[in-house]
Amino acid sequence: MFIDEAKIEVRAGKGGDGIISFRRDKFVAKGGPDGGDGGNGGSIFIAVSLRMTTLSDYRRQKLFKAESGQNGGRNNRRGKSGEDLVLDFPQGTIIKKQIQGTDPCIKIDLARVRPLQKIEIAQGGKGGHGNSWFKSSTNQTPRNRQLGRKGEKFILELELKLLADAGIVGLPNSGKSTLLSRLTHARPKIADYPFTTLEPNLGVLDFSEFGLGKKSLVLADIPGLIEGAYQGKGLGDRFLRHIERCKVLIHIIDGTSDNVVRDYKTIINELKRYSPKLAKKKQIVVLNKIDAISEKDLAKKIIELKKYSPIPISAVTGKGIKGLLLHPHLVGG
Numbered sequence: 001m002f003i004d005e006a007k008i009e010v011r012a013g014k015g016g017d018g019i020i021s022f023r024r025d026k027f028v029a030k031g032g033p034d035g036g037d038g039g040n041g042g043s044i045f046i047a048v049s050l051r052m053t054t055l056s057d058y059r060r061q062k063l064f065k066a067e068s069g070q071n072g073g074r075n076n077r078r079g080k081s082g083e084d085l086v087l088d089f090p091q092g093t094i095i096k097k098q099i100q101g102t103d104p105c106i107k108i109d110l111a112r113v114r115p116l117q118k119i120e121i122a123q124g125g126k127g128g129h130g131n132s133w134f135k136s137s138t139n140q141t142p143r144n145r146q147l148g149r150k151g152e153k154f155i156l157e158l159e160l161k162l163l164a165d166a167g168i169v170g171l172p173n174s175g176k177s178t179l180l181s182r183l184t185h186a187r188p189k190i191a192d193y194p195f196t197t198l199e200p201n202l203g204v205l206d207f208s209e210f211g212l213g214k215k216s217l218v219l220a221d222i223p224g225l226i227e228g229a230y231q232g233k234g235l236g237d238r239f240l241r242h243i244e245r246c247k248v249l250i251h252i253i254d255g256t257s258d259n260v261v262r263d264y265k266t267i268i269n270e271l272k273r274y275s276p277k278l279a280k281k282k283q284i285v286v287l288n289k290i291d292a293i294s295e296k297d298l299a300k301k302i303i304e305l306k307k308y309s310p311i312p313i314s315a316v317t318g319k320g321i322k323g324l325l326l327h328p329h330l331v332g333g
Helices: 176-183 237-244 260-274 295-304 321-325
Strands: 002-011 044-049 063-065 085-090 094-098 106-109 119-122 153-162 166-169 201-206 216-221 248-254 282-288
Touching: 002 119, 063 085, 085 153, 119 153, 166 176, 176 201, 176 216, 176 248, 176 282, 176 321, 248 260, 260 295, 282 295
Parallel strands: 002 063, 044 085, 166 216, 166 248, 248 282
Antiparallel strands: 002 153, 044 119, 094 106, 094 153, 201 216
């Protein structure tokens, strides 16, 4: 499980001001007040989008404002109301609504909200009255008006519990953690000894950072897979259950190994023994550490793994990374 967090500010629109105006038509003496009311400010609503899986959009932009209402006009014309703003969030997002200067006081769990259902989170300010509103039998020429009210503004603390879309599997020291750090902002512990990763590390892959659109995925570096893992060897089978929830597996193979086919089959056999369904998941085979081997060795190992359509990369230098990200299993989700 991974917690994705963000903090944003929302500001509903200000209401437009009412105006002071008197009718000044030709041949009409003492036409009277005709100042119109201001339009209402736009409100901010929240909604659930099933297309969203992370809060990455809200880590890039921190301030969201609805449109303000327009001021009133002459001839009792009411100002145009501001457009409402709807913010989409992944289902399962927990929103803590914070009034300025206080602790979070209102909690909204979007796991209980139906898609397309809108909830008002910040109300727009009401437009002020123009001077025509104040006309009475005792006040035929009112020179007072109302200013538009300010819209509500809040700090929203966002929290989303994520399950990984893609799991990175492979033998110890194959470069899983290095690849995760290359693709996301996760900073897992990386070293040259087995079982550096003691717990699954997760990170959000933001395709826009690689110039490949706005899609985002959650990646998990799954530790503890060695021969006999399904029986609890190494770090045990407790990490295999994390893979069950992933939509696709990125199977990373150490390019410096003297037997890449054996390494591939070792992991596949563990997956099969744990769960036959697990071994049938969508899989991307990656041949890593190509920066550390000769072109001759690389060509040989690609031929040996030809049956599995390997993608050669270097997680250290970044070579081949875009080719990996363009794989249909990732692009298509």
